[in-house]
Amino acid sequence: MNTFSFYNPTRILFGRGMEEHLGSQAAQYGTKVLVHFGSNRVKENGLFDRAAENLRNAGLEVFELGGVKPNPRLSLVEQGIELCRRNNIDCIIALGGGSVIDSAKAIALGVPAEHTVWEFYQGTAQPSAALPVGTMLTIPAAGSESSNASVITNEDGGLKRGFGHELIYPRFSILNPEWCFTLPAYQIGAGASDIMAHLMERYFTNAAPVELTDRLLEAAMKTLISVVPRVLAEPHNYDAWSELMLTGQMAHNNALDVGRTGDWASHDIEHELSGMYDVTHGAGLAVVFPAWMQHVLHHNLGRFVRWAVEVWGVEPDYFNPELTARRGIQAYKAFSRSIGMPVTLKELNIGAESLYKMAEKATDRGTRTLGNYVPLGAEDIYRIYTLALE
Amino acid sequence: MNTFSFYNPTRILFGRGMEEHLGSQAAQYGTKVLVHFGSNRVKENGLFDRAAENLRNAGLEVFELGGVKPNPRLSLVEQGIELCRRNNIDCIIALGGGSVIDSAKAIALGVPAEHTVWEFYQGTAQPSAALPVGTMLTIPAAGSESSNASVITNEDGGLKRGFGHELIYPRFSILNPEWCFTLPAYQIGAGASDIMAHLMERYFTNAAPVELTDRLLEAAMKTLISVVPRVLAEPHNYDAWSELMLTGQMAHNNALDVGRTGDWASHDIEHELSGMYDVTHGAGLAVVFPAWMQHVLHHNLGRFVRWAVEVWGVEPDYFNPELTARRGIQAYKAFSRSIGMPVTLKELNIGAESLYKMAEKATDRGTRTLGNYVPLGAEDIYRIYTLALE
Incomplete structure (x- = not known):
């Protein structure tokens, strides 16, 4: 067995109805929250609205950014960083699967950085801070809901690169299997x-x-x-x-x-x-x-x-x-x-x-x-x- | 499957030589540290001295309290609480097995409390703060090195009672299997x-x-x-x-x-x-x-x-x-x-x-x-x- 160091502080809230804790969890980390998502599925099935309402009931101001695609793109990450900076957003909720969560982690890294976020993924910089990220997982796959990793694709050259750091462990992840019932x-x-x-x-x-x-x-x-x-x-x-x-x-x-x-x-x-x-x-x-x-x-x-x-x-x-x-x-x-x-x-x-x-x-x-x-x-x-x- | 909430923030440092990280870990949580232990085995085999030296090299002031027995006693816990208060100790290192760790957790709970620590174990009070605890585990058994629980025996009536709370998860636990070689x-x-x-x-x-x-x-x-x-x-x-x-x-x-x-x-x-x-x-x-x-x-x-x-x-x-x-x-x-x-x-x-x-x-x-x-x-x-x- 190798010597090792293990640390994983993500709080997992698992099962039916656990989304009721979203607002109280997020309120521990911020006051202005970006809900980041992918397709319109979460809008159509009402999950986005329920999440936003729960956040507002906990006193949080809610912003939104959708459009994350599989193999999440750097360009959308940069848009998210700008949005957060402009509105002093201090917490990000990823509502979706691994791509959405990875994109949210990249935004969280980029907001306090003084250089382009891609430098982390290139391995030419290390972060000293990141916005707190919480997740509501709708697709079991990537495991990003309790990992310290994020994979982003830079469209410029089709480069797909991963980055891992303790700062991007989600603070909490809410997993309700019911959200998966309608997956193709x-x-x-x-x-x-x-x-x-x-x-x-x-x-x-x-x-x-x-x-x-x-x-x-x-x-x-x-x-x-x-x-x-x-x-x-x-x-x-x-x-x-x-x-x-x-x-x-x-x-x-x-x-x-x-x-x-x-x-x-x-x-x-x-x-x-x-x-x-x-x-x-x-x-x-x-x-x-x-x-x-x-x-x-x-x-x-x-x-x-x-x-x-x-x-x-x-x-x-x-x-x-x-x-x-x-x-x-x-x-x-x-x-x-x-x-x-x-x-x-x-x-x-x-x-x-x-x-x-x-x-x-x-x-x-x-x-x-x-x-x-x-x-x-x-x-x-x-x-x-x-x-x-x- | 029941709905559940899972959270365990203890950092595990596992394997040969990991004790070298003791000082740097403890220095993240305090400046005056109590090393709590049981029998003289850790004094005789040199582990206590190596730990104390490593802590001092990291700039920490070291206090000590030994004498923890299996089924750790409330009276020693109370002694530890007094010692910590008197010296403004702000971090506790448990060097031993589950009894030592449980005793350290009880001291950590008792120091900031305004009533006797036994109230937590009786279920008549809830803590709002606890000193940070780190551990160096020498006996694999109780699992206290990464649990939020502590079991203490009140000699007055032979009452053995457990208490669990997130505040007493060890911040870090160092496990080196070599320390177990001489166990009976x-x-x-x-x-x-x-x-x-x-x-x-x-x-x-x-x-x-x-x-x-x-x-x-x-x-x-x-x-x-x-x-x-x-x-x-x-x-x-x-x-x-x-x-x-x-x-x-x-x-x-x-x-x-x-x-x-x-x-x-x-x-x-x-x-x-x-x-x-x-x-x-x-x-x-x-x-x-x-x-x-x-x-x-x-x-x-x-x-x-x-x-x-x-x-x-x-x-x-x-x-x-x-x-x-x-x-x-x-x-x-x-x-x-x-x-x-x-x-x-x-x-x-x-x-x-x-x-x-x-x-x-x-x-x-x-x-x-x-x-x-x-x-x-x-x-x-x-x-x-x-x-x-x-």
């Missing part, structure tokens, strides 16, 4: 695929032994595998949604993987896909991850065998561990298909033409490697894209 | 038994379905069962100690059991034992818990069958679930014996004479019930003590 099936599948990827990135580690966290991550993966089909079959099943929403939150709050170093190459490899083709993140991960697994299978076959047996219930072939491991990958792909996800680039209408270019870009023209489990250069990444083709 | 085997066993009990109290719940947290708790129990024998066989095995120490911390920080209502009757039933006979808490739990299980077995047989199969690896007898469940209890008792714990009151030299008196006391003369899974009156508790006799 594709978004449910993509969200589940993202959650699965968060667990797998952490699972494939060189830290050893890591017995407790191996088991905790396996517990979360098994839960996910069992509940997603239930949610898709019964989108109004509160119990099933509760498990999915909680799994999504715990998959990315760093509690289940203390003492490990996760891999994260597949996330970076996918970021190039969504940066260039605007692929839904979870769909891209369902394509990239199995190809990554094939590429790194022999680095530690035992870990893939354990994963196949413990998570996917593959019957171990004691005389052919490689076959056992490959059956795990097959089970993962079958699961992805069953929840409506693609497992090849072909299904995303992406051909071979830009694969090498993306591999070069992902490694900053070969100047860095991706991933910790097996560090990957441009050639490795190109091979992974190729394995993912069809 | 009995203390290791008792600590492991306490950790097991923390997981089981949470596991036996009426909240349903609670799929993710069922699996997480099972993961932690299985880890504990596998690592404790390794630690006992090789007390200098850093890897095995790491798993045990981490399991102890996670078992009681409330992250693995969100959305559930734990039982906690066995803890209360044991508190009477240790209040009257000064029994080691973990040893008392190893005696009380199997008897409690026999008493409540039929409340939800399926849960005991699941526990037997998933945690203890009992082969399910599909045609005799009760037998399957009872085999789980047998496996638990065999495990307790294998780690040096008693499983009967007889082994603790406790006879039948005071059992009814304790059952009456536990229920405040029949005015309250214990436990959430099955609420227990004095007669139930008397039966459980009787089942535990031999």
Whole structure:
């Protein structure tokens, strides 16, 4: 087990009716609040109005900024920063999924900064302050509701970059599974695929032994595998949604993987896909991850065998561990298909033409490697894209 | 799943050498620090001196108060409160196990209070402030290093009472498994038994379905069962100690059991034992818990069958679930014996004479019930003590 430092101060308010606490929570952090959101779904279903009313009843002045898109854009973040500065807004509520929350975190970082917020994402500056952020999560996927991370896309060059800092842990996050009942099936599948990827990135580690966290991550993966089909079959099943929403939150709050170093190459490899083709993140991960697994299978076959047996219930072939491991990958792909996800680039209408270019870009023209489990250069990444083709 | 609110801001610094951060951590919270400890072990093994030096190097003035005993006493807490007030101490470092940490939390609560600190434990007052507490954990057991709870014994009447409040979450806790290498085997066993009990109290719940947290708790129990024998066989095995120490911390920080209502009757039933006979808490739990299980077995047989199969690896007898469940209890008792714990009151030299008196006391003369899974009156508790006799 690695030495580690763990800290996660986000307050989680979970379940039916918890939105009633929005105003009293936000009032602890500010008086003028920006409600940040994406599509008009939250306007149409009344959630925005209920949130705004609850905030006003708690004595807060409410501003709004919608329009966040998947792979949230720097340009909207800059608009939000200006809006906050102009109106002395001192608290941000993200009402939506991971993209909205990531966008809100970026605005929170940018308001007190004396330079462009993109510098944080480029790694050329560190923040000393940020506005407090609270969230109301409507899509279980990114885990941003209790993470210290934010991923933003700079349209200028299609650059998608992440940044993490303790200052952007949400102060509180409200999760009511009922808000997910009307999500389209594709978004449910993509969200589940993202959650699965968060667990797998952490699972494939060189830290050893890591017995407790191996088991905790396996517990979360098994839960996910069992509940997603239930949610898709019964989108109004509160119990099933509760498990999915909680799994999504715990998959990315760093509690289940203390003492490990996760891999994260597949996330970076996918970021190039969504940066260039605007692929839904979870769909891209369902394509990239199995190809990554094939590429790194022999680095530690035992870990893939354990994963196949413990998570996917593959019957171990004691005389052919490689076959056992490959059956795990097959089970993962079958699961992805069953929840409506693609497992090849072909299904995303992406051909071979830009694969090498993306591999070069992902490694900053070969100047860095991706991933910790097996560090990957441009050639490795190109091979992974190729394995993912069809 | 129940609706829930989760918040745990304790910063965990885990692993070899992490004590180097003590001074810099404490300096964020105060300038005059009380190092609170129990036996002279931490003086003899040099840990106290290293901690004090690290604190002084960070510019802090160091005071000390030792002498905390298992089942920490109110009288020493009151001494600590006086010492802090007299010297304007503004931060407390607990150097030891759960008893030391609980005592430090009580001092932290008492210093700014305008009445006796016991009022908090009696439930007749709520705190509005507390000194910041940091911990250096030397015994994995109580989980107090990342909990908001403290249990204190008032010698006047042998009353053992717990109190919980967000103000007494430790600001940081430093856990270095190396500090546990010299623990006596009995203390290791008792600590492991306490950790097991923390997981089981949470596991036996009426909240349903609670799929993710069922699996997480099972993961932690299985880890504990596998690592404790390794630690006992090789007390200098850093890897095995790491798993045990981490399991102890996670078992009681409330992250693995969100959305559930734990039982906690066995803890209360044991508190009477240790209040009257000064029994080691973990040893008392190893005696009380199997008897409690026999008493409540039929409340939800399926849960005991699941526990037997998933945690203890009992082969399910599909045609005799009760037998399957009872085999789980047998496996638990065999495990307790294998780690040096008693499983009967007889082994603790406790006879039948005071059992009814304790059952009456536990229920405040029949005015309250214990436990959430099955609420227990004095007669139930008397039966459980009787089942535990031999």
